[in-house]
Amino acid sequence: MQIAIDGPASAGKSTIAKLIAKNLKFVYCDTGAMYRTVTLLAKNNNVGYGNVSGILNLMNSHEIKFLNTENGQDVLLDGKNVSDEIRSEEITNNVSQVSAIKEVREKLVEMQRNLANDTDIVMDGRDIGTTVLPKAEVKIFLIASVKVRAERRYKENVERGIDTPLKTLEDEIAARDYKDSHREISPLRKADDAVELDSSDMSIQEVVDKVTEIVNSHK
Ligand code: CDP
Ligand code: CDP
Numbered sequence: 001m002q003i004a005i006d007g008p009a010s011a012g013k014s015t016i017a018k019l020i021a022k023n024l025k026f027v028y029c030d031t032g033a034m035y036r037t038v039t040l041l042a043k044n045n046n047v048g049y050g051n052v053s054g055i056l057n058l059m060n061s062h063e064i065k066f067l068n069t070e071n072g073q074d075v076l077l078d079g080k081n082v083s084d085e086i087r088s089e090e091i092t093n094n095v096s097q098v099s100a101i102k103e104v105r106e107k108l109v110e111m112q113r114n115l116a117n118d119t120d121i122v123m124d125g126r127d128i129g130t131t132v133l134p135k136a137e138v139k140i141f142l143i144a145s146v147k148v149r150a151e152r153r154y155k156e157n158v159e160r161g162i163d164t165p166l167k168t169l170e171d172e173i174a175a176r177d178y179k180d181s182h183r184e185i186s187p188l189r190k191a192d193d194a195v196e197l198d199s200s201d202m203s204i205q206e207v208v209d210k211v212t213e214i215v216n217s218h219k
Pocket of ligand 1: 008009010011014031032033035036095096097099100124125126127128176180
């Protein structure tokens with residue numbers, strides 16, 4: 001079974017996808033982490049985020065691996081665990097430029113499809129239901145207002161000792177949503193057969209229950 005969870009930044013996709021995967025004992029795949037890792041690779045090597053050939057060369061000469069762990073997914077770049085590093089503000093604010101590159105998407109989509117080939121999987125991202133797994137049995141489009149999503153990110157930042165003003169986070173989220181929804185290739189979009197869930201006023205448990213109900217109706 002394939003479960004696709006798409007939606008804008010900080011809608012709760014990875015939180016929900018991880019819990020659903022854990023409950024069902026499915027593999028979990030965070031595709032955003034893949035685009036973030038390629039962005040980190042560019043940063044670490046002083047290659048511009050818009051330098052297509054430079055980024056493709058780096059992807060061909062470095063090893064990116066994704067490991068399923070008890071709590072989700074770890075990302076290894078040349079053997080080093082970069083799961084925290086890929087969440088920095090620098091990466092967050094530049095990942096949309098890298099993820100708009102056609103060749104980057106082609107390579108990562110191939111990896112994502114291979115991962116989903118022979119296992120039950122919960123995959124979250126922006127184009128899972130529309131492009132990566134168009135035949136997924138369950139497709140969820142998870143949304144929440146920009147205000148609520150900025151507040152969620154604010155809370156996460158505080159826990160990590162980062163104090164970015166709420167208004168800045170709102171602007172950053174809105175800017176990333178715009179870029180992700182307006183790029184030429186596989187923009188963020190609800191698949192026609194996806195169920196839209198607005199989590200603005202829902203707790204994590206309420207969203208998990210709702211998604212579980214949808215999954216059960218497909219079993
Ligand atoms: O967790 P958050 O919502 O901040 O973002 P993410 O899921 O980690 O994704 C980071 C970025 O990767 C997104 O803003 C998109 O630019 C890109 N992305 C994408 O283009 N396609 C996907 N399937 C997943 C992520
Ligand atoms: O993956 P995505 O960027 O869509 O979101 P996330 O990384 O899962 O972050 C969502 C944040 O909102 C986490 O800190 C969750 O604890 C929180 N949250 C949620 O995910 N869902 C709710 N219904 C309420 C809060």
